[in-house]
Amino acid sequence: MNILLAIGFLLIIGYASGWLLERWGLPKIIGYMATGIIFSPHTINFLDPEITSTSQPILKVCLSFIAFEVGGALKWEKVQKHEKEIISITLLASVFPYFLIAGCISGISLLFPGFIPYSPINILCLSLILGALASPTDPTATFAVMHQFRARGKVSDTIVGVAALDDALGILIFSFTLGLISIFIGPDNASWDSPLIFSLYQIGAGILLGIVLGYGFQLISRFFKSTSEGQWVVIVLSLLIFCAGLAQYLKVDEVLASMSMGIFVVNKCNQQKLIFKILERYTEEIIFLFFFLLSGLYLNIATIPKAFFFILLFIILRTLGKYLGSHTGARFAKAAPVIQKNTAGGLIPQGGIVIGLVLSVYQDPLYKEISDILLTTIMGTSIINELIGPVAAKYSLKKSGELRKTK
Incomplete structure (x- = not known):
């Protein structure tokens, strides 16, 4: 089957599945993702x-577009209202899962020697890397x-802010962890802080690239006084494709670059309302x-039985860590009770960036002893978290009273 026929077929089946789930009151992206998994070559x-x-x-390109829209939701006037909550929740909701997972796996290996069939140093590496991968x-x-249920309110604003920031923090935690591990198992001439320096470059240069292109966007909107909706769609998509390609060429974080451009545009561009309204109306669907359809093609459902124990442990402890971290962070910031109770539900989905991170470890011969179990665990948890995450998000937003469309 040629590529156009295959993608056309998947789009038809995926859209129909999403439409059916939406009729049943469920998030339609579950149908998109499930279609990709079912028809995956795996x-x-x-x-x-x-x-x-x-x-x-x-x-x-799709990921860049979505990151741009996530950035577009971070208008300073809205973020400023929940600044303390967003920072506090981001920090604790990233750190709690890290220590829960790393501590639990290490503790099990000490209490039940031989239960985890690896050497002590590899168990330590496995526990630390899985803990770091729980953050994003x-x-x-x-x-x-x-967007499907038109959620608006303080919980929605907080979730968007936290989700936008914890990817950057997750990359930092992961890179710092690899740097720490390299002290124990790295080659003699390895520089322990090189992964951290590289991650700082990825994050800093990615943000700078987004700001520069966002400024270019501002100049275009200032001197190109167009009201044509079609022209704005072409301009935005062209800049996003250019941003993604340039980020890939410079080896910086593509998601952060696109998100930074969205943040700059929504806060500085004088036609930002028109631009984001057009994108939501014509291209978002x-x-x-x-x-989500193409993401599902990457996930291998056959890997779940191979690492059932680690998958189950990871999902339970990560979910617990996200709930405890977000609740504690919201309490420290003296956030409204509705934020304390309902923010964590929007932080459950996991995929995309975490799959990219684990693939970078999988390809490194330094971790060859544990690479298979790492990849299997993260791919398995990504399948489950991407399927149950949207349901958890909808439930939290419904409890907070911020859903405008319930059918």
């Missing part, structure tokens, strides 16, 4: 295995649910359909 021998690599540029959240799933 699940059934129906599509050419090369579809994942062939469709990768489309996936990157996938903001795209929660963001899609918010097809972008979400493409992104």
